[in-house]
Amino acid sequence: MKANFHTHSIFCDGKDSPAVMAAAAAEKGLRDLGFTGHSFLPFDPCGMTEEQETAYRAAVLAEREKYGDALHIFLGIEQDYFAGKRKSGYDYAIGSVHFVRCGDQHLCVDHSAEETQRIIETCFAGDAYAYAESYFALVGEVIEVTGADMVGHFDLLRKFDEEGRVFDESHPRYRAAVLAALDRLCPQKPIFEINTGAIARGYRKTPYPSRWILEEIRARGCSITINSDCHNAPDLDCAYAQAVELAKAAGFTHTMRFDGTRFVPAAF
Ligand SMILES: [Zn+2]
Ligand SMILES: [Zn+2]
Numbered sequence: 001m002k003a004n005f006h007t008h009s010i011f012c013d014g015k016d017s018p019a020v021m022a023a024a025a026a027e028k029g030l031r032d033l034g035f036t037g038h039s040f041l042p043f044d045p046c047g048m049t050e051e052q053e054t055a056y057r058a059a060v061l062a063e064r065e066k067y068g069d070a071l072h073i074f075l076g077i078e079q080d081y082f083a084g085k086r087k088s089g090y091d092y093a094i095g096s097v098h099f100v101r102c103g104d105q106h107l108c109v110d111h112s113a114e115e116t117q118r119i120i121e122t123c124f125a126g127d128a129y130a131y132a133e134s135y136f137a138l139v140g141e142v143i144e145v146t147g148a149d150m151v152g153h154f155d156l157l158r159k160f161d162e163e164g165r166v167f168d169e170s171h172p173r174y175r176a177a178v179l180a181a182l183d184r185l186c187p188q189k190p191i192f193e194i195n196t197g198a199i200a201r202g203y204r205k206t207p208y209p210s211r212w213i214l215e216e217i218r219a220r221g222c223s224i225t226i227n228s229d230c231h232n233a234p235d236l237d238c239a240y241a242q243a244v245e246l247a248k249a250a251g252f253t254h255t256m257r258f259d260g261t262r263f264v265p266a267a268f
Contacts, residue, residue, distance in 0.1 A: 001267070002237050003257050005034035005076065006094060006152065006193060006227035011056035012038040013046040015232040018056075022063040024233035026071050032257055033236075034074035035060045036094050039083040043106050044098065047080070057089075074258055079146040081138050082106060086147045092258055095148030095190070097138045097156065100131065109135060110153075113160035120166070128166050129173040132157060140181035143190045149263060150191040153229065154181075155209045162204040169210060178213060186220035191256050191263055194247055196239040197229025207243045214250035223265070225256045244268045 008014035009021060016024075018035060025033040037056045040047040048056055057075060064073040074091040086093040099106035102123035108115060116131075124130040135157050142151060153159075155178070161167055167174055194214070198204040207226075209217075214224065226243040230236050247255065247268065257266040 001031045002028065002240055003030055003032035003034075003225075003255075003266075004228050004230060004236055005032065005036070005074070005092075005150070005225055005258060006078070006195070006197075006229045007033060007035045007236070008037065008078075008229075008231045009035060009056065009059070011052045011059065012048050013231060018059045018063050020233050021230070021236065022067060022071060022073060024236050026067065028237050030071065030236065032072045032074065034076045034092070034258060036076040036078040039077055039079045039086075041080050041083050044080065044082075046098075047083070072258075072260070074260075078152055079148050081142050081145055084145065091260070092150065092263070093146060093148035094150045094152040094193070095142040095146035096152030097135060097142055100134050100138065109156050110159050116157070116160055116166065129171060129177070132167055132174050133177045136177035136181040140184035143185055143188045148190070150193060150225070151185060152193060153195045153197070153208070154192055155213065158208055159198045159203055162198075162206065162208075169212070179216065182213075182216055182220055186217070186222050189222060192217050192222055192224050193227040193229075194224055194243045195227055195229050196243055197227075197231070197235075199242075200228060200230070200232075200235035200238040207239055207246055211246060211250050214246065214252070218251050223254075223256045223263075224252055225263070 038046045060075045077090045078094045079086045081097045196207045228238045254265045256263040
């Protein structure tokens with residue numbers, strides 16, 4: 001049964017209203033639809049202002065009312081590392097790192113391939129692995145810092161690097177940065193997402209993280225869910241079957257779904 005727990009709308013950087021998203025989810029036969037608007041950050045144009053957040057909450061709750069049991073709609077938030085602890089009043093939170101520190105600046109990890117290169121050159125003296133170490137150090141702390149239930153796009157820095165031209169995942173420094181982050185995160189038992197959003201936006205052909213990272217997640221006793229990190233309605237179930245295949249190949253026997261109170265195991 002398809003579901004999506006990572007959904008954006010016009011109240012942050014999405015293209016469609018919660019009403020349009022919910023209608024598409026119902027049409028596609030999803031059972032669960034969790035909205036996760038971006039938390040406010042002064043330097044992040046994607047974050048919701050207080051006004052947008054109020055409107056977002058009302059719009060999502062109106063859809064929940066409208067669909068009832070026909071489609072389970074949840075009110076979540078994607079809490080950025082630099083926005084700190086999640087607020088109360090949300091069903092669940094995804095904790096995500098979208099920026100790295102560079103002196104007193106915050107530079108965007110998922111802007112573009114060109115911006116990634118610029119960050120590596122200007123902030124990390126051309127050392128891509130120093131950038132990866134800086135990024136994964138923040139990811140390792142993201143659940144402690146945000147209090148979230150789920151880790152968003154664990155290796156977002158590979159959004160524009162499916163071919164591994166910038167980051168070789170088998171490089172010892174890259175592997176060490178990934179494993180240190182997992183070792184810090186996993187005792188808190190967060191859920192990790194298999195994210196298909198970069199496929200929908202034309203940046204990748206496969207979901208991420210890679211199989212070896214998913215195997216390390218499983219070996220540490222953590223669970224996964226499949227999310228499209230959706231920004232427009234037609235992509236709500238983007239590459240869902242491909243993500244299920246990847247999860248199974250990595251040894252997962254189930255996904256996780258939100259039941260209104262907490263995340264529980266569910267069949268793919
Ligand atoms: Zn995100
Ligand atoms: Zn997102």
